[in-house]
Amino acid sequence: MLENKHLLGLEGYPGKDIQTIIETAFNFREVLDRPIKKVPSLQGVTIVNLFFENSTRTRISFELAQKRLSADTVNFSASSSSLKKGESFKDTSQNIEAMKIDAVVMRHPTPGAPKHLTNFIDSVIINAGDGTHEHPTQAILDMMSLYEKFGKLKGLKVGIIGDIIHSRVALSNIYGLKIMGAEVTLCGPPNLIPKNISELGVKYSKDIDEVMEWADALNVLRIQKERMGRGLVPSTREYRSFFGITSERLKNHKKEIVIMHPGPMNRGVEIDGEVADGDQAIILDQVLNGVASRMAILYLLCGGKKVEGE
Amino acid sequence: MSLEKISKNVMLKGGTIIDPYHKKEYKSDVLIKDGKIFEIGDFDPPKSCEIIDCKGKIITHGFCDLHVHFREPGREDKETLQTGSIAAMAGGFTRVCVMPNTNPPLDTPESINFIIKKAEDAPIHIHPIGAVSKGQDGKDITEMGLMHKEGAVAFSDDGLPIQDGGIMRIALEYSKLIDVPIINHAEDECLRDEGLMHEGTISTRLGLPGNPDLAESSMVHRDLELADFVGAKIHIPHVSSAKAVDLIRKMKKHKDDVTAEVTPHHLFFNDEDLISYDTNLKVGPPIRTENDRKSLIDAVKDGTIDCIATDHAPHTIEDKETTFDLAAFGMIGLESCFGTVNKVLCKDSKMDLMDLISFLTNRPREIMGFDCDLFSVGSSAEIVVIDPEQAWVFSRENIKSRSINSPYIGKELFGKVQYTISRSHLYKSV
Numbered sequence: 001m002l003e004n005k006h007l008l009g010l011e012g013y014p015g016k017d018i019q020t021i022i023e024t025a026f027n028f029r030e031v032l033d034r035p036i037k038k039v040p041s042l043q044g045v046t047i048v049n050l051f052f053e054n055s056t057r058t059r060i061s062f063e064l065a066q067k068r069l070s071a072d073t074v075n076f077s078a079s080s081s082s083l084k085k086g087e088s089f090k091d092t093s094q095n096i097e098a099m100k101i102d103a104v105v106m107r108h109p110t111p112g113a114p115k116h117l118t119n120f121i122d123s124v125i126i127n128a129g130d131g132t133h134e135h136p137t138q139a140i141l142d143m144m145s146l147y148e149k150f151g152k153l154k155g156l157k158v159g160i161i162g163d164i165i166h167s168r169v170a171l172s173n174i175y176g177l178k179i180m181g182a183e184v185t186l187c188g189p190p191n192l193i194p195k196n197i198s199e200l201g202v203k204y205s206k207d208i209d210e211v212m213e214w215a216d217a218l219n220v221l222r223i224q225k226e227r228m229g230r231g232l233v234p235s236t237r238e239y240r241s242f243f244g245i246t247s248e249r250l251k252n253h254k255k256e257i258v259i260m261h262p263g264p265m266n267r268g269v270e271i272d273g274e275v276a277d278g279d280q281a282i283i284l285d286q287v288l289n290g291v292a293s294r295m296a297i298l299y300l301l302c303g304g305k306k307v308e309g310e
Numbered sequence: 311m312s313l314e315k316i317s318k319n320v321m322l323k324g325g326t327i328i329d330p331y332h333k334k335e336y337k338s339d340v341l342i343k344d345g346k347i348f349e350i351g352d353f354d355p356p357k358s359c360e361i362i363d364c365k366g367k368i369i370t371h372g373f374c375d376l377h378v379h380f381r382e383p384g385r386e387d388k389e390t391l392q393t394g395s396i397a398a399m400a401g402g403f404t405r406v407c408v409m410p411n412t413n414p415p416l417d418t419p420e421s422i423n424f425i426i427k428k429a430e431d432a433p434i435h436i437h438p439i440g441a442v443s444k445g446q447d448g449k450d451i452t453e454m455g456l457m458h459k460e461g462a463v464a465f466s467d468d469g470l471p472i473q474d475g476g477i478m479r480i481a482l483e484y485s486k487l488i489d490v491p492i493i494n495h496a497e498d499e500c501l502r503d504e505g506l507m508h509e510g511t512i513s514t515r516l517g518l519p520g521n522p523d524l525a526e527s528s529m530v531h532r533d534l535e536l537a538d539f540v541g542a543k544i545h546i547p548h549v550s551s552a553k554a555v556d557l558i559r560k561m562k563k564h565k566d567d568v569t570a571e572v573t574p575h576h577l578f579f580n581d582e583d584l585i586s587y588d589t590n591l592k593v594g595p596p597i598r599t600e601n602d603r604k605s606l607i608d609a610v611k612d613g614t615i616d617c618i619a620t621d622h623a624p625h626t627i628e629d630k631e632t633t634f635d636l637a638a639f640g641m642i643g644l645e646s647c648f649g650t651v652n653k654v655l656c657k658d659s660k661m662d663l664m665d666l667i668s669f670l671t672n673r674p675r676e677i678m679g680f681d682c683d684l685f686s687v688g689s690s691a692e693i694v695v696i697d698p699e700q701a702w703v704f705s706r707e708n709i710k711s712r713s714i715n716s717p718y719i720g721k722e723l724f725g726k727v728q729y730t731i732s733r734s735h736l737y738k739s740v
Contacts, residue, residue: 011515088628088631088632089632089633090631090632108633109635110633110634110635110636111516111517111518111587111634111635112516112517112518112587112633112634113633113634115587116587116633116634130517131517131635132517132518132519133516133517133518134517168517171514171515171517194513194514195509195510195514196510196511196514197514199511199514200511200514200515
């Protein structure tokens, strides 16, 4: 089974466990192709989806994964602002655990919040995104998708494009890919790249064409509209001109590269619609692999042993 | 651990006196009568006298802290002048300066008088620092002259750095009227932005927004230049970065009225300690890199830094036991101070104990113009007895503050305060 009780992030995560999760996820992928897409693996296990920040796809993906595994699920949503006024984070968490639950899937706007939660409750905690820190399940589904496409991760050349400094997807992908032996180059406006990023063992290039020439796959991050408002990026057209994965750019590069995007996409900004819908994109495979990956993670952390013992 | 009013004579017997003011170290007994030093030397104990065995211990001046937050008025649930005084005595402090960021802030002669009156019966000496600007809004300067008459010893908008260089100039120039230092929490708010910890590799790894060192150093630079330009006294609080140290060192070569302090926590921790996301380590300015920490130690050793100040900042459990973004800035620091700085500076960095004591006693007193010759017969006893060699683990029981936001709990410290005598009170830590 897995070394760690929780999945808080991929920094320092054992490579063999990432491998186990991905392999298990491929097994669950087969379940998703069956006419009846449900297994009893987590029967009797209660999971709370604790979402302190809005999320559509991650939450649906987790909920589906839980339902496919026959777990009982409860959803809790709260905007962080309402929490500021009322009950504390600690009280909320302890109240929910007092109702006898087995695992918590948590999304929170603050880095470190899932780790903080481990101080208060004993349940298994799975980080579904903590602010600008990590989003480990996204990175695992991204790696699973790369694995599906290339049959390996070691030695793979992956470009991560966009707003790195505010991206939990980027940080988890950097950690995960480095652990699995892939090479990573970041590309984006210099003010959206952390100053000391080279210390994490990745390269940076400001030239998107150079990165496209080098890479086997690109993970294109969503450029958030709020960033424009803060003046971090001058305009969408300038961004598209320098960093957008446009149809022209893709055509100019003879090398076939795989295009990924964690969604939601801004078509016509960081990625052209034609590219997103094109043959080189595996964006919808990522979504399906997301359900399978989360099934694998939930199964391995919440019930694997129980089922094996039966 | 107890605090009592001294009702009879007290004799400190068999200890070694370190007098940091006269730079003397000698074995001698001390007799305290009616709260005053009556005799120092070799004598028989008088009748009705409490004898404190000081064998193997150091007897020295009570510590003086230029930077504490006692939260009164406004947040008496965090600390009061009374509870803060006991925390101070537990840490060996007999004299403190309280920062004015209370609610309401200490920005009028009346509010300064409130502290003076309220502190009359406190077991330690408490001096208020007045706000530089009315309401600490960084716009209009306060009635510094009248506040000084009421007892304000310096001026600061601590916690709310004066962003406008023009206002800072006015404040510095005006302060020459009363010849006291301006203390400006040096942090450019635009550069700090939403920063929650030092900007570097660790902040990237933790996904926490960073606060770069130049947010401090650029403002230290401005303040030093301004103070030099107008010829005023400036005191730089809680220096945290190597860059700021370099600027202070340079300015000190040609200007006398520049002083600076460092906190125990900036000497003790580095940003790698934040990997735990411990909110007790969330402080302003932030704890920086090992390189910064080392340069702060060097700055103490070469005198670029003038004194140690705790920036004792009590907060409730609720204010700290929350997510990192919502947690309040600051930690308590009085009770743990000597054990931390003695460990870092004397044990680990081979600094002389006499020099370290100086950073806690006569050097901060000199900055504020307080009496430094504390072992003269007839003066009110401000004395601390310490065991500089005692290794101990800081625990919840050692905290006398009303708040417990300390990252030192469970940490091994070196050197312990045993007794503190101040204003006819005796605090026993043993």
